[in-house]
Amino acid sequence: MSTALAAPLRRPPSPLRPQGPALPSRAPHIEIVPVRAQRRARPRAVYAGVVVGSLGALMTGQLLLSIAVSDGAYTIDRLQTEQKAQARTVQQLTEDLGRLSSPQFLAQNAEALGMVPNANPVWLRMSDGAVIGAPAPARAGTGVLAAGSLVANDLLAGVPLVTELGTPASGGDAAPGVVTGPQVASQGQPPAPTTR
Amino acid sequence: MTRRTARRRTALSALLLLAVLAVFLVRLVDIQVVHADTLNAQAEGKRSVEQPILGVRGDIYDANGVLLADSVLRYDVVASPRIAVTSKITPEAAAVALAPITGQDPAAIVAAIRGAVAENPDSDFAFLVKGVDAAQYQQIRDVDVPWLYYSARPSRVYPNGAVAGNLVGFVGSENQAQAGVEYSEDACLAATDGSEVYERSADGVRIPGSTLTTTPAVNGNDLVLTIDRDLQWFVQQTLAAYAQKFGAKWATAVVQEVTTGRLLAVADYPTVDPNDVNATASTDVSALGSRAFTAPFEPGSTFKTLTAASLLDAGVATPGTGVVAGYRFTTPAGADVNDSHWHADQRLTLTGVLIESSNTGMSQLGLRLSSEQRYGYMRAFGLGADTEVGFGGEESGTLGAGPDWDAQSDLATMFGQGLTTTAVQVASIYQTLGNGGVRLPVTLVEGCRLPDGTLTDLPPTEGTRVVSPEAARATVDMLENVATKGWLATQISIDGYRIATKTGTAQQPDGQGGYTDSYLVSLAGLAPADAPRFVVTVSLADPVNMNSSGATAPIFHDVMAHLLTAYSVVPSGSGSPELATTY
Numbered sequence: 001m002s003t004a005l006a007a008p009l010r011r012p013p014s015p016l017r018p019q020g021p022a023l024p025s026r027a028p029h030i031e032i033v034p035v036r037a038q039r040r041a042r043p044r045a046v047y048a049g050v051v052v053g054s055l056g057a058l059m060t061g062q063l064l065l066s067i068a069v070s071d072g073a074y075t076i077d078r079l080q081t082e083q084k085a086q087a088r089t090v091q092q093l094t095e096d097l098g099r100l101s102s103p104q105f106l107a108q109n110a111e112a113l114g115m116v117p118n119a120n121p122v123w124l125r126m127s128d129g130a131v132i133g134a135p136a137p138a139r140a141g142t143g144v145l146a147a148g149s150l151v152a153n154d155l156l157a158g159v160p161l162v163t164e165l166g167t168p169a170s171g172g173d174a175a176p177g178v179v180t181g182p183q184v185a186s187q188g189q190p191p192a193p194t195t196r
Numbered sequence: 197m198t199r200r201t202a203r204r205r206t207a208l209s210a211l212l213l214l215a216v217l218a219v220f221l222v223r224l225v226d227i228q229v230v231h232a233d234t235l236n237a238q239a240e241g242k243r244s245v246e247q248p249i250l251g252v253r254g255d256i257y258d259a260n261g262v263l264l265a266d267s268v269l270r271y272d273v274v275a276s277p278r279i280a281v282t283s284k285i286t287p288e289a290a291a292v293a294l295a296p297i298t299g300q301d302p303a304a305i306v307a308a309i310r311g312a313v314a315e316n317p318d319s320d321f322a323f324l325v326k327g328v329d330a331a332q333y334q335q336i337r338d339v340d341v342p343w344l345y346y347s348a349r350p351s352r353v354y355p356n357g358a359v360a361g362n363l364v365g366f367v368g369s370e371n372q373a374q375a376g377v378e379y380s381e382d383a384c385l386a387a388t389d390g391s392e393v394y395e396r397s398a399d400g401v402r403i404p405g406s407t408l409t410t411t412p413a414v415n416g417n418d419l420v421l422t423i424d425r426d427l428q429w430f431v432q433q434t435l436a437a438y439a440q441k442f443g444a445k446w447a448t449a450v451v452q453e454v455t456t457g458r459l460l461a462v463a464d465y466p467t468v469d470p471n472d473v474n475a476t477a478s479t480d481v482s483a484l485g486s487r488a489f490t491a492p493f494e495p496g497s498t499f500k501t502l503t504a505a506s507l508l509d510a511g512v513a514t515p516g517t518g519v520v521a522g523y524r525f526t527t528p529a530g531a532d533v534n535d536s537h538w539h540a541d542q543r544l545t546l547t548g549v550l551i552e553s554s555n556t557g558m559s560q561l562g563l564r565l566s567s568e569q570r571y572g573y574m575r576a577f578g579l580g581a582d583t584e585v586g587f588g589g590e591e592s593g594t595l596g597a598g599p600d601w602d603a604q605s606d607l608a609t610m611f612g613q614g615l616t617t618t619a620v621q622v623a624s625i626y627q628t629l630g631n632g633g634v635r636l637p638v639t640l641v642e643g644c645r646l647p648d649g650t651l652t653d654l655p656p657t658e659g660t661r662v663v664s665p666e667a668a669r670a671t672v673d674m675l676e677n678v679a680t681k682g683w684l685a686t687q688i689s690i691d692g693y694r695i696a697t698k699t700g701t702a703q704q705p706d707g708q709g710g711y712t713d714s715y716l717v718s719l720a721g722l723a724p725a726d727a728p729r730f731v732v733t734v735s736l737a738d739p740v741n742m743n744s745s746g747a748t749a750p751i752f753h754d755v756m757a758h759l760l761t762a763y764s765v766v767p768s769g770s771g772s773p774e775l776a777t778t779y
Contacts, residue, residue, distance in 0.1 A: 098266060
């Protein structure tokens with residue numbers, strides 16, 4: 001503001017108040033009124049620009065935020081879908097592990113590989129070296145599975161024993177057909193299970 | 197226009213205006229206040245979806261933390277026939293791709309979809325396949341058929357199949373508990389589904405921050421059993437092999453820990469495979485549970501152990517008390533008891549009576565106790581009442597009219613006829629004697645495990661004294677003599693260990709007061725007898741190929757030998773006490 005405006009001015013005659021004797025109770029009211037030129041010279045466009053600009057910025061900001069939030073929603077949705085797929089993979093692998101580690105299956109595999117339990121325990125007493133019991137070798141076909149596996153497990157239907165797996169020449173995999181679950185599902189197509 | 201007409205017009209207009217305003221006001225109140233909830237719900241229903249949050253049923257574990265029952269998701273695949281018939285991917289094309297995955301006939305798939313449309317052109321629902329597992333589900337998804345939709349539902353798998361299937365039980369198609377501990381411990385295992393409502397966009401993505409109401413799902417807690425899975429398998433496999441060999445209709449074997457009362461294995465033959473219940477349900481409904489709990493039988497001579505222990509505890513007999521045991525024994529009251537084979541009079545001690553399994557000898561000695569006293573001992577040993585396990589469908593057995601038995605039953609109940617017990621109750625009798633006369637509660641469930649790892653619903657552990665330590669020890673001593681001098685001695689002996697056993701061969705009642713030709717043969721025993729750790733009881737119902745307790749000997753031997761080695765029990769290092777059998 002120019003210093004000229006700060007200079008005291010005479011009170012102009014009020015257009016609103018009819019000319020007449022001044023009221024004795026009122027103190028004279030004096031205010032600065034810019035002249036028309038001065039008024040026009042004020043930078044109103046700047047204010048308007050600032051306001052409009054701010055509004056624009058706000059709206060743009062809100063738009064961007066809104067885009068970011070919805071983008072986040074899609075990311076969450078995608079990740080949740082992926083998490084579900086991973087959970088399915090975990091479930092499938094857990095199920096496979098469960099059935100493969102069932103005692104029927106382990107015992108059948110052990111027997112197929114030539115391991116036979118000996119139902120005739122023999123002990124060596126450390127104090128005097130005495131042998132308690134009559135050692136007798138366990139013979140093939142005499143183990144607990146001599147009559148075949150008699151404890152059913154529907155989950156093992158069609159799961160081959162280790163000795164029944166294909167030779168490496170045919171497939172290249174060390175143990176095709178045992179592990180049935182899909183690999184990490186997010187990385188492409190899961191392999192088709194070979195055992196049900 | 198006069199002033200009056202003008203005024204009248206103004207009044208009319210004002211009136212009309214007010215009337216219209218009133219209509220609007222009424223409608224506003226109607227919408228905003230009266231029907232607000234309904235309309236809000238309708239509006240939400242257009243863009244919001246309600247989704248159940250599935251609660252997960254608790255798992256079941258054995259004593260070593262091995263998973264016995266697992267909760268999994270299975271998927272139902274549903275087709276929208278209305279859309280399918282107009283889709284670029286025709287039902288025929290989809291069926292060819294889907295059939296190899298689901299194992300269905302492609303024609304059946306097409307027929308289901310075309311049939312549904314023929315019946316109702318607006319049909320939006322036709323099951324393609326129910327209950328596929330995760331791998332199949334993924335493959336079906338990968339085929340990418342636009343008119344298929346999917347719903348997950350909780351299901352159950354039992355990784356070990358029939359191993360402990362008799363105890364674990366199973367659930368129905370809607371995951372509802374039906375048998376075994378799945379049923380009896382459902383309060384621990386059951387989950388509660390929750391639900392959430394949220395708004396979603398046209399492409400099905402959840403609108404951020406739009407979740408309206410959420411009821412969280414409550415997962416079930418895990419159940420821990422006292423069973424040892426590997427032992428359970430061994431006992432089941434051994435039992436099944438011999439039960440088939442001897443042609444038994446059914447069989448049970450119970451392994452109980454003497455010092456804790458915990459059941460380590462309860463094997464039944466046949467056993468249900470909870471993964472395939474129908475296979476058993478169609479052949480043998482009783483095998484859906486555990487006959488060791490649910491099938492009481494007249495125990496026969498294994499019960500003489502209880503009578504002998506009662507006599508010793510009451511102080512009316514010692515292991516050396518003599519009796520002249522003839523082939524036949526009658527009382528003035530009209531009871532008539534005879535032994536299984538004819539023999540001349542024998543001068544037997546109580547030990548000898550057990551070894552020879554003499555009914556006449558046991559009857560004479562048993563009369564030294566009143567009926568009330570013997571009944572009191574039976575009840576104290578846990579007979580005539582359910583065990584603490586509370587297994588689904590458990591039977592308590594019956595002690596007949598006891599203690600007011602008729603003259604015949606009064607003698608018969610001394611050697612295990614005229615009353616019934618379950619295999620688990622018999623095991624509990626031997627557990628009591630092995631544990632110095634203190635009966636411990638039979639335990640199958642270790643507890644219900646909360647997510648933070650604490651066990652709740654702990655079973656009772658407080659024992660009750662049934663007979664004195666001296667009486668219990670003396671009874672075990674006598675049973676050791678039965679094991680070493682009885683007719684099965686060579687078959688049941690395990691080098692290095694002292695064993696105490698008693699056999700039983702009991703004719704089974706026909707349900708009309710008489711007895712049938714079929715026998716239930718059994719054997720109950722303790723090892724190592726010097727410091728008993730395990731009870732093993734074996735029962736075979738009607739083993740047509742070997743109708744004597746000899747059929748139980750190899751099962752007892754194999755199971756006990758396995759137990760002693762698997763649990764690294766130190767050999768006894770002493771011999772069985774030598775007791776006089778005759779006088």
